[in-house]
Amino acid sequence: QVQLVESGGGVVQPGRSLRLSCAASGFDFSTYGMHWVRQAPGKGPEWVGVIWSDGHNKFYTDSVKGRFTISRDNSKNTLDLQMNSLRAEDTAVYYCARERGPWNGFDIWGQGTVVTVSS
Amino acid sequence: QSALTQPPSASGSPGQSVTISCTGTSSDVGGYNYVSWYQQHPGKAPKFMIYEVSKRPSGVPDRFSGSRSGNTASLTVSGLQAEDEADYYCSSYAGSNTWVFGGGTKLTVL
Numbered sequence: 001q002v003q004l005v006e007s008g009g010g011v012v013q014p015g016r017s018l019r020l021s022c023a024a025s026g027f028d029f030s031t032y033g034m035h036w037v038r039q040a041p042g043k044g045p046e047w048v049g050v051i052w053s054d055g056h057n058k059f060y061t062d063s064v065k066g067r068f069t070i071s072r073d074n075s076k077n078t079l080d081l082q083m084n085s086l087r088a089e090d091t092a093v094y095y096c097a098r099e100r101g102p103w104n105g106f107d108i109w110g111q112g113t114v115v116t117v118s119s
Numbered sequence: 120q121s122a123l124t125q126p127p128s129a130s131g132s133p134g135q136s137v138t139i140s141c142t143g144t145s146s147d148v149g150g151y152n153y154v155s156w157y158q159q160h161p162g163k164a165p166k167f168m169i170y171e172v173s174k175r176p177s178g179v180p181d182r183f184s185g186s187r188s189g190n191t192a193s194l195t196v197s198g199l200q201a202e203d204e205a206d207y208y209c210s211s212y213a214g215s216n217t218w219v220f221g222g223g224t225k226l227t228v229l
C-alpha cells in the first residue's frame with residue numbers, strides 16, 4: 001500500500017546536525033513533489049520545505065533557510081532532510097508528506113519522527 | 120509566511136453540524152484555489168480531508184465539506200459522530216512555492 005516511513009529522529013544538542021530519512025513505497029515516487037512538515041508539541045503543523053519530483057528545485061520556510069537541505073534519490077525512493085545548526089525551536093515531530101498535485105495539499109503522510117534539540 | 124487563523128475550539132452534539140473557519144489573506148486563502156483541511160487524532164499523523172477548497176478525497180465521508188468566502192475558508196462537519204472528535208487544521212498554498220498552515224481547532228463532540 002502507499003506508505004511513507006520516516007527515520008533518524010533523536011535527541012541532539014543545539015548547534016549540532018541531524019539527518020532524517022523518509023522511505024516511500026506503493027506509488028511512483030519519482031512523479032511526486034515531496035514535503036517536510038513539522039509539528040512542535042501542542043502546536044499546529046509548520047511547513048518546512050518542498051522538493052520537486054525531479055529534485056532540481058527546492059524551497060524552504062524562512063526559519064530554516066541556510067540550515068536545512070532537502071534531497072531525494074528517485075532510484076531508491078527516499079527523501080532526506082539534512083538539518084544543521086539545530087536550535088531549540090526546531091524541536092518537533094517531523095513528517096514527510098506527498099503532494100497530491102502541484103500546490104495541491106498533502107495527501108499521504110508518514111508516521112513522523114521526533115527531533116528534540118536540547119543540551 | 121504568517122499562520123492562518125483558526126478558532127482554538129469548536130463543539131457540537133452528535134448529529135449536529137459544526138463549522139470551523141480559517142482566515143488568511145489575499146496572498147494565500149483568498150488568492151489560490153489550493154486550500155486543504157486535515158484531521159488529526161492524538162498521537163497520529165494528519166489525515167487529508169479536503170483539497171482545492173471543497174473537494175473530498177476518496178474515502179472521506181460526505182459529512183465533511185469545504186467552502187470559501189473571500190479570505191476565509193470553512194470546514195463543515197455535518198451529522199457529528201463521536202469519531203469526529205479531533206484537531207482540524209487548514210492549509211493553503213501561499214505563492215512562490217511556500218505553504219502555510221492554521222493553528223488548529225480542537226473539535227469536541229459533546
